[in-house]
Amino acid sequence: MTLTHSRRTTVRPRETSKTRRRLRRPGSYAAYAYVAPFFLIFGAFAVYPWLDTAWVSLHDTRLTTYGHSHYVGFANYRNLFGHTFFWNALKNTFSIGIISTVPQLLMALGIAHLLNTRMRGRTFFRVALLMPYATSLAAATVIFVELFGVDFGLINWILHSGLHLGKIDWQGSKWPSQIAVSTIVTWRWTGYNALIYLAGMQAIDESLYEAAAIDGASRWRQFLHVTIPGLRPTILFTIVVSTIGAAQLFGEPLLYDPIGQPQGGTSGYYQTLGVLMYQQGWTNDRLGLAAATAWTMFVIIVLAVGLNTYLVRRRERRSGISRRPLNVPAAGALEAIR
């Protein structure tokens, strides 16, 4: 169920019931064999590359000199932090991250609240909500590129002909292009998060609502004082997951570029760290610099997740709500981002 659960079960054998001891013996050696295939593959194709990336980041590495490039210490990191393109990408990653996750999670919360009712056609609405999640990032971006087209896009047509407003340059100006990229993310992930919230809401003890109603709380107050506190662990996970996703945003800004270059638009308005890493490695053949960018991203994710967790947990402690560790859907969303 949870990580604490695992800790609890490892403690259990001390209670020394007969059956436990029997269970323990046949398991212990074979267990390593059962986890071995996973850890061998995972170690070779995940853990080893991460460590190797750290090594590459300390060397002046090109595609041709890979493996026998010379050690440069932290020069790649100094180089990275000394350039405006890094700070531009960092700022964009941050602002696109905010624009794409804050409204997304708020909307998801509202949608979940709306769907947390007895209604007909429940399955239809839920599947419809999840259709964007099933659409690939590449397809979704291609579709939204057309919708956000400056001259013939549907959105500008509605703005211009429908609402008699000016056309917006969704490609060539900063905030509109960041909003467009964020829209793709929001469209794909809102329904997924709404379903996670909905599941969390349905797990909240019904008697809490009854007690609140007896005390005369309106549905809105019930939402604020029963639903939100009960959902706080779930909210924390969605925040953590969205933060991780936002920090490594790559496909949307890459494919939103009009000529498909890893530059975040001709003026770099929506250049993100993820795209910058790709550009340095695969367009400029500066693998050392790209590796330094990747590790910097990892450190940023760890810091951001730590900060988010600290902030939410601090509020939890203040309001006296017990801690609950990472759960399955959060981990699932984590996986789905990649």
Next chain:
Amino acid sequence: MTATVNRREVRKPRRERRRTASGRPFAAGPMTYVIASLIALVSIFPLYYTIVMASHTNSEMAAKVPPFFPNGSFFTNLRAALKLAPLNKGMLNSLIVSSTITIGTVAFCTLGGFAFAKLRFRGSAFLLGFCVLTMMVPTQMGIIPLYMMMAKLGLANHLQAVVLPTLVTAFGVFFMRQYISSAVPDELIEAGFVDGAGSLRVFFSVVLPAARPAMAVLGMLTFLTAWNDFFWPIIALSTQNPTVQVSFQSLATGYAPQQSIIMAGTLYGTLPVLVVFALLGRHIVGGIMQGAVKG
């Protein structure tokens, strides 16, 4: 409980009361349906409009009032798209890659999840915690060495290069562990051991049948993720031997990209998975929500 039920029945004729009254689930009012339908519309409209764009010619799409209903040019556009991009090859490759990854992930992760859930061994808490923490690592962290590794192994541009790194996922192990530890009673496992079965025998005859629903959910999620994966495949594969997501890239190249053709190709490569999803969607929804409740 009873008090609320009674109250609701007494007040039933007055609709407003029914919505604010206590007790869940609330009955959905007409506004709920209106708003829910609007949300469903926003979710589906971009996909619907893809069909509209894919079935018109470029000049029709550039009309003063753009069309809102599908037309007849889809197959003409699709033929042009198939000339530009190896979409069929891409779909076949994606099918091979995604199926292999799904089988590997479900098999290895169920086995590992079983060990973490039901067998006691030194370091299991550490290893599981490590798995969970690795989910924070961005994809970008691994791709440079992976690319070099694949080149060295002679697998660059081969499908194996896409399959191998995603053959297992930390999420899969964690997901299966969560499910098995709550869905398979310890007593059942112990009974197996008491009867003299080895742990592998217990796995196949006790755990596997009980874990089937979770394996199905993990399989569907893994297939979807693998089919839609984009970052690593565009690095590992060329546009000559692409997965379907990589093959989309060839649609927009050329002198003047034609949006109708791009849309027809995108629709063609996306539709199969969307149709399957619409059919299996309720199970996937159930899986995601079930996982959430377990948390």
